[in-house]
Amino acid sequence: MILAGEWLLPVSRPPIRHGAVRVAGPRIVAIGTLDDLKRSYPADAVHVQPGCVIAPGLVNAHTHLSLTSLRGLFPPGEFPGWIARLAPVITALDEDDYADAVSFGALECLRSGVTVVGDIAFGPEAPAAAADAGVGGVFFWEVLGGDVDTLAQRLDGHDFPTDAGSCDGRTLCGLSPHSPYTSGPGLMKAVYQHARRYGYAHAIHIAESTAEIRLLAAGEGALRQTAERLAVGFTPPGTGGIRYLEHLGVLKDSVAIHCVQLMPGEAELLAAHAAGVVLCPRSNRYLLNGRPPVTALREAGARMAVGTDSLASNESLDLFAETRELLGADPGMTAKRALAIMTLEGAQVLGAARDYGSLEVGKYADVISVAVEATADPVETLVREGTPSRVRSVISAGVWRVIDGKPAFLTAELERKNARVAEKAARALNRT
Numbered sequence: 001m002i003l004a005g006e007w008l009l010p011v012s013r014p015p016i017r018h019g020a021v022r023v024a025g026p027r028i029v030a031i032g033t034l035d036d037l038k039r040s041y042p043a044d045a046v047h048v049q050p051g052c053v054i055a056p057g058l059v060n061a062h063t064h065l066s067l068t069s070l071r072g073l074f075p076p077g078e079f080p081g082w083i084a085r086l087a088p089v090i091t092a093l094d095e096d097d098y099a100d101a102v103s104f105g106a107l108e109c110l111r112s113g114v115t116v117v118g119d120i121a122f123g124p125e126a127p128a129a130a131a132d133a134g135v136g137g138v139f140f141w142e143v144l145g146g147d148v149d150t151l152a153q154r155l156d157g158h159d160f161p162t163d164a165g166s167c168d169g170r171t172l173c174g175l176s177p178h179s180p181y182t183s184g185p186g187l188m189k190a191v192y193q194h195a196r197r198y199g200y201a202h203a204i205h206i207a208e209s210t211a212e213i214r215l216l217a218a219g220e221g222a223l224r225q226t227a228e229r230l231a232v233g234f235t236p237p238g239t240g241g242i243r244y245l246e247h248l249g250v251l252k253d254s255v256a257i258h259c260v261q262l263m264p265g266e267a268e269l270l271a272a273h274a275a276g277v278v279l280c281p282r283s284n285r286y287l288l289n290g291r292p293p294v295t296a297l298r299e300a301g302a303r304m305a306v307g308t309d310s311l312a313s314n315e316s317l318d319l320f321a322e323t324r325e326l327l328g329a330d331p332g333m334t335a336k337r338a339l340a341i342m343t344l345e346g347a348q349v350l351g352a353a354r355d356y357g358s359l360e361v362g363k364y365a366d367v368i369s370v371a372v373e374a375t376a377d378p379v380e381t382l383v384r385e386g387t388p389s390r391v392r393s394v395i396s397a398g399v400w401r402v403i404d405g406k407p408a409f410l411t412a413e414l415e416r417k418n419a420r421v422a423e424k425a426a427r428a429l430n431r432t
């Protein structure tokens, strides 16, 4: 099958006018102009998307798809109060609820042109449901609270794969200790070492709120009680978040999520040691955490990805809108860099660029087409004008997921299940 549009944006190389991609099975097998590919493969079916830019499936590098059903349940407000209200609702949901929420979240991803996520998962339900829908990426099992000694038992309890080789294919696995105020230093080190030893990706929410910074600086503020309850062995390091990770020896090659509240020198530390930073500017605004220091991170040379975070702290899983916030926050940010951040660079931050993030022979055939105005600069136009409603088609692993702007599978059942979980979550919130 050959898919073509006005422009093809491989990302790893310059745009191709009247470009096309050839898909066989789950992989990309050729790239070129439509004329060249038609000549070379005359027997292939050809799908031309008129007026469309063809691009790689987008990489939403920070999601909690298990919380998709919580959309609208928590109004925008300050982070410590928000997380205190959220925690009992999460506890009230079970594995079936998470699976239903992830199935609906995966549908929302595909409608927005996203085929790859960096998802925080509570167990195997999230990757299984996402894989069923055709969404791949890295799924970070979250481990927080409690003692180091129980780590192995808890990983077993959540069916964490016993070796990284078993998370092959489109689903890669990782670990996350959530944050410094929910995991003590011992647990953070143990989770990191487990990830390193077995070759899993490692991610952590860090330097997100001013409350977190006050806690790390002096053990004070609105997250103190949470830390006393969950972060066993925590003592305030008297530093910023990134330096704390470095002192614990858990920064190297880690995925650092948020990084809004950076201290002097910490952008450089991230650039030198972390796998990269995932920026979630709309979630940061929702929770009154401020704006991520995009210019400082770019100038320091940090690798960047972009994520929507969960629908408990964002209105949508629209990665175009999320990325445009980066352009607004940093006058030096180009459309070319922004496109990389939402595709190839995002995949690199997650450690998933071997298979995802660009249109290259050998990678998964995750290909989207987006209707934009005719243009001489397709990268600029896609980044400035892209919206979920302009996504005309989505293919992941060579399979059609969205055709003519509509999901290629029945959605009523997914919507009904999502509504059931949303009602259950609302009841749990009312009980608190």
Ligand SMILES: [Zn+2]
Residues within 6 Å of the ligand: 062, 063, 064, 120, 205, 257, 309, 310
């Ligand atoms: Zn998050």
